[in-house]
Each structure stands twice: as C-alpha cells, then as structure tokens.
Amino acid sequence: MSYQPGPATRSVRxxxxxxxxxxxxxxxxxxxxGRGLGGGNVNSMLSIIIAVLAxxxxxxxxxxxxGDQGEGVPAGGxxxxxxxxxxxxxxxxPATTTTLLLTAFKVQIxxxxxxxxxxxxxxxxxxxxxxxxxxxxxxxxxxxxxxxxVVYYLLGSEAAAxxxxxxxxxxxxxxxxxxxxxxxxxxxxxxxxxLLGTDLxxxxxxxxxxxxxxxxxxxxxx
Numbered sequence: 001m002s003y004q005p006g007p008a009t010r011s012v013r014x015x016x017x018x019x020x021x022x023x024x025x026x027x028x029x030x031x032x033x034g035r036g037l038g039g040g041n042v043n044s045m046l047s048i049i050i051a052v053l054a055x056x057x058x059x060x061x062x063x064x065x066x067g068d069q070g071e072g073v074p075a076g077g078x079x080x081x082x083x084x085x086x087x088x089x090x091x092x093x094p095a096t097t098t099t100l101l102l103t104a105f106k107v108q109i110x111x112x113x114x115x116x117x118x119x120x121x122x123x124x125x126x127x128x129x130x131x132x133x134x135x136x137x138x139x140x141x142x143x144x145x146x147x148x149x150v151v152y153y154l155l156g157s158e159a160a161a162x163x164x165x166x167x168x169x170x171x172x173x174x175x176x177x178x179x180x181x182x183x184x185x186x187x188x189x190x191x192x193x194x195l196l197g198t199d200l201x202x203x204x205x206x207x208x209x210x211x212x213x214x215x216x217x218x219x220x221x222x
Contacts, residue, residue: 102130105160108190110182112139112146113201122196125205129167134190143181146197152176157191164192169206 107126111119119136126133139146151173153161161173180186181195 100159100163102163103132105132105157105192106188106190107131107133107160107164107192107194108182108187109133109136109194109196110139111136111201112143112181112195113198114145115198115201118201119196121202122194122200122205126164126167129205131164131167134188138183139195140179140181140183140185142179143195146195147199148172149197149200150174150195152193152195154187154191161192164194167205168194168200171200 109119109123109126119138123133123136149168149171151161151165151168151171152175153173154176158173165171165173176187176193180193182193187193
C-alpha cells in the first residue's frame with residue numbers, strides 16, 4: 001500500500017511571483033514619486049528665474065525713463081524754470097569829427113569894450129586865419145559896455161560860433177539876442193556876432209592859428 005500525502009501535509013512553496021509583482025509595483029510607485037518631486041523642483045526654479053528677470057527688466061525700464069526725463073536739465077536747475085540768458089552788448093558811439101569850412105559863414109565884430117580900434121584889430125586877425133569877417137562895428141546905444149566877450153549865433157550856426165569862440169580862447173556862446181546889439185541893428189550877411197568886451201580888447205589872438213581852409217569841430221552822433 002503506497003503512501004499518499006494528504007492535503008495537510010503538502011509543502012508550502014513561497015509565492016515568488018506575488019512578491020516580485022509587489023516589488024515591481026513598489027518600484028513603479030517610487031519612480032512616479034521621484035518624477036513628481038523632480039517636476040516640482042523644476043517648476044520652482046523656473047518661477048524664481050522668471051521673477052528675477054521681471055525685477056531686472058523693471059529696473060532697466062525705470063532707469064531709461066528717468067534718463068529721458070533728465071536730459072537737457074542743467075545741474076542744480078529745473079528744465080521748466082531755466083530761462084535762456086542773453087548778453088546785451090552796449091554799443092559805444094564814437095565821437096565824429098565834422099569839418100567846418102571857414103568860408104561857409106560870415107562873422108561880425110562889434111566893439112562893446114570902449115577901447116578904440118580893438119574891433120578892427122580883431123577883424124584883421126580873424127581874416128588872417130581864413131575867416132570871412134565883415135567891417136567892424138560899434139555896439140548900439142542901448143547896449144551897455146561889456147567886460148566879458150560873448151559870441152552870439154543865429155539858429156543853425158552853432159558850430160561856426162563854437163569855432164570862433166575857440167579862436168578867442170574858449171569864450172561863451174549864446175543864441176542871438178533881440179534886438180541885435182550893433183549900431184545898425186542888424187548883422188548884414190553875418191550869422192555869428194562877436195560882442196567884444198574889455199577882457200580881449202586890444203589883445204592879440206593865441207599863438208596857434210587855425211587852418212586857413214577849415215577847422216575841425218568835434219560832434220557826437222547817435
């Protein structure tokens with residue numbers, strides 16, 4: 001009689017296929033978890049890089065805007081308040097010299113000094129210097145004796161009177177009075193009258209004669 005082992009005596013073999021399957025599932029789970037963890041790190045790094053780039057971009061844009069606004073503004077000032085400065089040149093008007101022709105006017109010498117012959121003497125001296133001088137006269141009866149010589153002039157003959165006054169040593173010049181203080185009451189063709197006083201009567205003119213053709217009279221124009 002042969003021996004047949006019963007169910008209770010069967011040897012139990014380990015189920016290697018089940019363990020292997022469980023290990024395979026566990027490995028796949030670990031790989032999935034690893035991939036999930038690695039993906040999270042990459043996303044975090046990308047977010048940080050994007051944030052840094054955004055900050056840098058904003059910084060450069062702001063710097064360009066400030067640079068554009070600051071162009072043309074000088075140091076210490078505001079472009080809106082800066083005013084252009086201009087230099088005003090002050091033009092100096094030079095004095096011009098006008099040549100006065102001595103033959104362009106006539107002079108009348110009138111003796112108001114009481115010194116006989118003094119008016120004739122002055123007439124001769126001025127003629128020797130190139131002036132056209134009419135014959136000498138005496139003062140009118142209503143004109144008092146003069147101690148100071150004065151040169152009178154008609155309107156428009158101011159320069160001629162100044163030339164004669166210079167010949168006499170710088171005496172004063174005045175507009176022609178009314179009535180004219182000559183014994184005839186008129187000047188004839190003269191426009192300048194020398195009313196000779198005692199200060200110059202009988203005295204020769206200065207040693208520096210004028211040019212016989214013309215004399216220079218300084219005038220200022222402008």
